[in-house]
Amino acid sequence: MSRYVISLGGNALGNNAQEQHELLKGVARPIARLIKEGHEVVIVHGNGPQVGMINLAFTNYNVPDMPFPECGAMSEGYIGYDIQNALYNEFQKLGINKTILTVVSQVLVDQKDPRFLNPTKPIGKFYSKEEAEQIQKEYGYTMKEDAGRGYRRVVPSPLPIDLIEKEAVNTLINQGEVVICAGGGGIPVIKNDDGTLEGIAAVIDKDFASAKVAEIVNADYLIILTAVDNACINYKKEDEKKLEKVSVKELEQYIEQGQFAKGSMLPKIEACINFLKRKPMQKAIISSLDKAESAFKEKCGTIISMD
Numbered sequence: 001m002s003r004y005v006i007s008l009g010g011n012a013l014g015n016n017a018q019e020q021h022e023l024l025k026g027v028a029r030p031i032a033r034l035i036k037e038g039h040e041v042v043i044v045h046g047n048g049p050q051v052g053m054i055n056l057a058f059t060n061y062n063v064p065d066m067p068f069p070e071c072g073a074m075s076e077g078y079i080g081y082d083i084q085n086a087l088y089n090e091f092q093k094l095g096i097n098k099t100i101l102t103v104v105s106q107v108l109v110d111q112k113d114p115r116f117l118n119p120t121k122p123i124g125k126f127y128s129k130e131e132a133e134q135i136q137k138e139y140g141y142t143m144k145e146d147a148g149r150g151y152r153r154v155v156p157s158p159l160p161i162d163l164i165e166k167e168a169v170n171t172l173i174n175q176g177e178v179v180i181c182a183g184g185g186g187i188p189v190i191k192n193d194d195g196t197l198e199g200i201a202a203v204i205d206k207d208f209a210s211a212k213v214a215e216i217v218n219a220d221y222l223i224i225l226t227a228v229d230n231a232c233i234n235y236k237k238e239d240e241k242k243l244e245k246v247s248v249k250e251l252e253q254y255i256e257q258g259q260f261a262k263g264s265m266l267p268k269i270e271a272c273i274n275f276l277k278r279k280p281m282q283k284a285i286i287s288s289l290d291k292a293e294s295a296f297k298e299k300c301g302t303i304i305s306m307d
Contacts, residue, residue, distance in 0.1 A: 002220040003040040003173070004296065006031065007210035008289070009226045010046025010184065013079070015125075020050075020079070023289075024086040027225075030293035032090035035098065040173055043083060044213055046206040047075040047184030052124020052153060068155070069187045069199030076104050076183035083180050100178045105165050106197060107186030107204055107212070109158035121157035121203040122263065126150030147263050156202040158188060160212045164197065173217055185209040207271035215278045222275045222284040223295060224268050229288045231269060231302040233259045243302045248273050251304065272304045280306040 008027065014020040035041055051071050058066035080102025087100050119142045127135065132143035132151030141153045163169065163182060172179050185204030189197040207224055214222040230242040233254055251269055260266040265286075272284035287294070287301025294300040 001038045001040065003042070003217065004034065004221045004223055005042045005044060005210055005214035005217065005219040006292075007207060007222070007224045008043065008045040008083075009224075010048040010050060010079075010206065013045070013050070015049065016053075017078070017082075021082050021086075024082050025089075027289055027292065028083070028086035028090045030296065032087060032094055032096065033293065034296050035091075035178065036094045036096055040176075041178050042169070042173060042213060042217055042219070043178070043180045044182045044206055044210040045079050045083065045180070045184065047072065047079060048121070048123045048203070049125060050079060051075040051184055051203065056124055067199065068201035068203075069189070072184050072187045072203070073104055076102065076187070079183055080104075080180045087178065098176060098178055101172060101180065102183070103165050103169055103172075103179060103181040105163060105169075105182045105186040106189045106199075107160045107182055107209060108162040108164060108197075109188045109190060109200070109202070109204065110161060111190040111200070113156075113158040115158045116156045116202070119154045119156045120144075120263075121155050121205065122146045122152040123155060123203055124153050126152055147261060157205050158202055160186065160204050160209050163213060163216055164189065166216050169213075170217060182206070182209040182213050205267045205271070207267045208274065211271040211275040214275050214282075218279070220282050221296075222272060222282070223292075224272065224284070224286045225289045225292055225295070226268065226286065227288060228265075229291055229301065231260070231265055231286050233257075235259070235261070235265075245303050245305075248276050248304065248306050276304065276306045 014023050054074050055071045084100045136143045143151045144154045146152045169181050185206040188200050188202045188204050234240045260269050284304040285295050285301045291300045
C-alpha cells in the first residue's frame with residue numbers, strides 16, 4: 001500500500017461549473033480504482049480560473065470589496081464538492097466504503113515573502129489586450145500576458161510554509177478516509193505577533209502547496225496531473241524531447257537552461273524537486289489527466305526521482 005498526493009490542475013477542470021462536473025467524472029474513475037487497490041489518497045486541486053470567476057462575479061454585481069481569501073474559500077468548497085460527488089458515485093460502483101472530506105484549508109505564508117512585491121499568479125479567464133487594459137483601468141487589477149494565450153489578472157503567489165489544519169488531515173488519512181485539502185493552494189494566511197491568523201489577498205501555487213502537503217502527510221508519491229502527458233525540453237521546437245525518467249540533478253540543469261515556462265511547467269518541476277529534496281526516497285510524476293491511471297503505476301508521464 002502506498003500513499004499518494006494527487007494534484008489536479010485548475011485549468012484542466014473546465015471553463016465553468018458544468019464542464020467541471022463532467023470532467024471530474026473521468027478523473028474520479030482512476031482515483032477510485034487506485035483506492036480500491038488499497039492505496040491512500042489525498043487530493044489537492046487548482047483554482048486559478050475558478051477563483052477569478054468568483055471574484056469577478058462579485059465585482060460585476062457591485063460587491064467590489066469581496067475579500068480574496070473568502071473567494072478562495074468558496075472555490076475550495078464548490079470544487080471540493082464536485083470531487084466528493086464524482087468519487088462517491090465511483091465508490092458506489094466499486095463497493096468502496098469510505099468517507100470523502102473536503103477540508104477548507106488555511107496555508108501559512110510569510111508576510112515578508114518578496115513574491116508579494118511582484119504579482120505573478122494568473123487567475124480567471126483570458127482577455128484580449130484591449131479588454132485587459134479596460135479591466136485594469138476600471139478595477140485596478142494587475143493584468144499580464146500569459147504564455148501567448150491572452151491576458152489574465154495576476155496576484156501575488158507566496159510560498160507555502162505550513163498547513164494549519166495538518167493534524168486533522170493526518171488524522172483523517174490515518175483513519176482511512178479520502179481527504180481533499182489545500183484547494184487552490186489553500187487560503188493564504190499570515191501569523192500576527194499575537195499568534196492570530198489573518199487571510200491575505202494572494203494565491204498560493206497549488207503545485208507548491210501539493211508538495212508541502214505531500215511532505216506533511218509523508219506521501220510515497222506526488223502526482224501532478226495537468227494538460228500534457230510529459231514535461232519536455234525544447235518544447236514546441238523541432239528537437240522537442242519528452243522527459244520520461246529523470247533525476248533532480250538533471251532537472252536542475254534544465255532549469256538553468258531555461259527549458260521550462262515560468263507560468264506553466266516550471267512551478268510543477270520546482271514543486272517536485274522541493275518534495276524530493278525533503279523526501280529523497282519517494283517519487284514525483286507529472287502527467288496528464290487522461291493518462292492518470294497509467295501514471296499512478298509509473299507506466300507513463302515524467303517520473304522524477306532524487307537520483
